[in-house]
Amino acid sequence: MANNTIEKALQRQKEAAAKQAAQQAESQQEENKSSTIERTVEKQQLATPARSTDKPIKEKPVEKSKPGMAVNADNEALNLTINLEELDERGFVSVSNARKLINEEYREIKRKLLRNAFGALSKTLKNSNIIMVSSARPSEGKTFTAINLALSFAAEQDKTVLLVDADVLKPNVTRTLRVNPGEGLMEYLLDENKDISDVLYRTNVDKLRIIPAGQTHHLSTELLASERMNETIDEFSNRYPDRIVIIDTPPLIGINESAVLASFAGQAVIVTEEGRTKLNDINNIVDRLNPDMAVGFVVNKAVNESADNGNYYGYYYGSGPSE
Secondary structure, three states, X not given: OHHHHHHHHHHHHHHXXXXXXXXXXXXXXXXXXXXXXXXXXXXXXXXXXXXXXXXXXXXXXXXXXXXXXXXXXXXXXXXXXXXXXXXXXXXXXOOOOOOOHHHHHHHHHHHHHHHHHHOHHHHHOOOOOEEEEEEOOOOOOHHHHHHHHHHHHHOOOOOEEEEEEOOOOOOOHHHHHOOEOOOOHHHHHHOOOOOHHHHOEXXXXXXXXXXXXXXXXXXXXXXXXXXXXXXXXXXXXXXXXXXEEEEXXXXXXXXXXXXXXXXXXXXXXXXXXXXXXXXXXXXHHXXXXXXXXXXXXXXXXXXOOOOOOOOEEEEEEEEHHHO
């Protein structure tokens, strides 16, 4: 009886051990199966983008920027790459550390414009940080002056500059800079669904932005005189208190667009060519400008007889409120 009892006890132990081993084996199989499923799911998640009820954001492709090329750099802005070395060689203000005579000349002009824009006089001027650059007639150097002023302002530590090509009849800013933008000011004024950021181009000069003229249009005068343009100028003037806006306008004599743009600006820089611009032209210019503006004149292509290299340079003379 004792032997039978022992044998039965041993049998029960064997059965219990076998049962436990079977349960452990079954548990291990379940774990292996679960792990396999998890790995499969992970692979599927890696292979297939997660679905969302939101509409996916389509990023614009980033293209390698070439000199003069406007590219979609991101979803917010366009880029223009200016060949600064070439611009330096062509006699423009240098953005490098080099000290050039033209840099010093435009610093002198810039300082007076900055005092008018942000000094005591700014309280008496409407849109004191909006500066129009024009001339009496074509080919007197207004675009050359506008670009050089923009480059000089961009060197300021606490200011940014926006260069607007509003010479919509004969745009020359981007042509002079040898860059190829897309849409510009005219497209913005024609399409109420466009935002100003759609035509505002960043450049490889850190603090310089550009709005090109865009396409020519037979209603350019009416578009520039529109409420949309007026609101845009107000935004330029008031939204960014540290920003200087330089507007390259058409010549003043015989062109209506310039008179319209003159009503927006608080300051005017008038470019004259030594030996070419007539006194009667200057009188006509003054008559077409807002009498409440600060007005200054740049004499372009005046030979500096004291300079050994005989380079061209400009003088600045304030008149009216800018005195």
